[in-house]
Amino acid sequence: MIAVAGLGFVGLTTALGFCEKGLRVFAYDIDAKKTDLIRRKKVPFHEPHLREKLAEHLGGNLAVVDSLTEAVKASRVIFFCVGTPCGPDGNADLSALQNAVGEALKAVDGGELKILVIKSTVPPGVTKEVIAPLIAAGGLVLGHDVALANNPEFLREGYAWEDFVSPDRIVIGTDGAAGMELLEEIYHSFNAPIFRVSWNTAEFIKYLSNTLLATLISYSNEMSCIARAIGGIEIGQAFRILHTDKRWSGSPAKMTSYVYPGCGFGGYCLPKDTLALCARAEAKGYSPGLIRQVLQANERIKDRVTEQILQTAARDETVGILGLAFKPNSDDVRDSPSRAVIAGLLEAGHANITAYDPLAMNNFHQAYALPIEYAGSMEALVQAASVVVILTAWDEFVVKRKLLADRRVLDFRYILPEPASDKVGLTQCN
Ligand SMILES: NC(=O)c1ccc[n+]([C@@H]2O[C@H](COP(=O)([O-])OP(=O)(O)OC[C@H]3O[C@@H](n4cnc5c(N)ncnc54)[C@H](O)[C@@H]3O)[C@@H](O)[C@H]2O)c1
Structure with missing residues (x-):
């Protein structure tokens, strides 16, 4: 049995979608209208x-109930699909979600384990920092x-x-x-890959998706300007x-x-083309803010990488740089x-630097003559x-990753398996 709290676009679709898969659903919305x-x-x-799916399932697998308590008591898994609108300061307004979770927790009697599922979109960190503490505050034990x-x-x-x-x-x-x-069993019949990740990762994935779409749209609009x-350009x-x-x-x-x-x-x-x-555009009177920011972000990421290495390696340690080409399968080091x-x-005083690249060492040495x-x-x-710092995503570094087992590794190309924990930065290679 499933409960769904919030019957907007997401909640009603979720409720009917689960009914379609043969599950019994108790649906609740705070809005009586x-x-x-x-x-x-x-x-x-x-x-x-x-409309057709509602006509098909109402009174069958779908029951619309008047209280969340009733829905929670009857269910093992409770999906929260309430709104998380933009607050006055730009932060997500979590009040509807906090109220709904708080209300649901009152109906948990500690008998069988209830699974609370946050389907509403919440910024990374909210499940851990805002929702999980509500459980402890309600005198209940997580897990x-x-x-x-x-x-x-x-x-x-x-x-x-279709998407659901x-x-x-x-x-x-x-x-x-x-x-x-x-929860995985409930989703089994959807025939889609199921990814189990940390709370923060799950939340982040949703924002990866939406901010990418937003960026692509703004990029296209800026390019049209x-x-x-x-x-003289046929834009469409x-x-x-x-x-x-x-x-x-x-x-x-x-x-x-x-x-x-x-x-x-690089x-x-x-x-050079982005800069040109x-x-x-500027010569023609249009200031391309987003594309300028793209160039600035490209400088900032290199600074951030450098700072992270400086935080990890002491000045007298030898830093090993894996990768000199600007991309794998190339010996081009221009703007690498x-x-x-x-x-x-x-510049920061690291005198002991050793580098290796399968193809680009000669070019790098000739182009930059760094000590x-x-x-x-x-x-x-x-x-x-x-x-050891990975700066180019060569396959060789992945194939031979066991070599790195007892080294501190900073993988800035995200090619090595990541630790399944909150630890970010140093990567495990064994
Ligand atoms: N709309 C989309 O395309 C979409 C897609 C993916 C994710 N989301 C996310 O899903 C969430 C819901 O979006 P939506 O478009 O369905 O919103 P919506 O505004 O259409 O529906 C939210 C519903 O929650 C109800 N509600 C508020 N407080 C409640 C409470 N305490 N108990 C029960 N019901 C309560 C509201 O009355 C409303 O009917 C949001 O976090 C949104 O960002 C939306």
């Missing part, structure tokens, strides 16, 4: 398929009386039904406590031609390699982030260094 409509088989907003999961929803309005019943992925954020097997300022056609790039298609699309963190873009094209378009990072370390050592192999580099 909304529940009255739903009881009369009317969907309070426009969303394809929901004993109540299990807590974060399960972000990725549906799109207008396609809510045929999701691309199910993300379950957990603190590792018991109870998640039941640049095009208008320059003139230019974008449609952009979409023919092979990197958009396939699964996973090659474009995904550009949506992955690292230590900055090479011959991206830095900014200069051209490794140059900026190594220069930053030298560092070069190791003949990854093995030799690891021998020499106590802190």
Whole structure:
């Protein structure tokens, strides 16, 4: 038995979606006008398929109830789908969620374990820092009386039904406590990959998705402004031609390699071309704020990488740099982030730096003549260094990761397996 609190776009779709999968659902909304409509088989907003699905399941698998207490008492798993609107200071207003969880906890009697599932979108850290403490404040024990999961929803309005019943992925954020097997079982029939991650990761994934979409839209709008300022550009056609790039298609699309963190873009094209378009737009009277920020962010990430190395390695330790080319499978070192990072370390007083790259060592030495050592192999580099820093995503570094087992490793290309914990920064390699 499942309870769903909040019957808006997400909640009503969730309730009906679970009914469709054969589960019995107790649905509750604080807004009596909304529940009255739903009881009369009317969907309070426009969303394809929901009217037919409501007519099909109401009185069968779907019961609309008048109190959350009733829904919680009858259920093992409680999904919270209430709104988390923008507060006056820009923070998410969590009051509806806090009220709903608080109300639900009053109905938990410590008999069987209840699984509370936050489906509302909440910023990273909220499940741990705001919701979990409500459980303790209610005199209940996390993992004993109540299990807590974060399960972000990725549906799109207008396609809510299709997206919910045929999701691309199910993300379950957990603190590792018991109870998640039941949640996974509920999702089993959705035939989608289920990813079990930490609470913070689950919350973060939702924001990764939404901020990327927001950034892409603003990027496109800014590029249209640049095009208008320059003139003579068929803007719609230019974008449609952009979409023919092979990197958009396939699964996973090659474009995904550009949506992955690292230590900055480099090479011959991206830095100079981005800069040149900014200069051209400015000459034509348009100030491209977002694209300028892209260039600034590319400088900031190299500074951040350098700072993190400085925080990890003492000045007298040998720092081993794995990767000098601006990207793997290339010996091009033009504008390589490794140059900026190594220069930053030298400037900060790190005299002992050894570097290894499968292809780019000669080019790097000739281009920059920095006072560092070069190791003949990854093995030799690891021998020499106590802190190893990955700056280029070469396969060799992943294949030979066992070599790094007893070294402190900073993996700024995120290519090594990550520790399954809150520890961020130093990566385990064994
Ligand atoms: N709309 C989307 O496309 C979408 C997609 C993914 C995630 N989300 C997220 O899901 C959450 C819900 O979004 P939505 O679009 O369904 O919002 P919505 O405003 O349509 O619905 C929220 C419902 O929660 C009800 N509610 C408020 N407090 C309550 C309480 N204490 N108990 C029971 N019900 C209560 C409201 O009356 C309302 O009906 C938000 O966090 C949103 O960011 C939305």
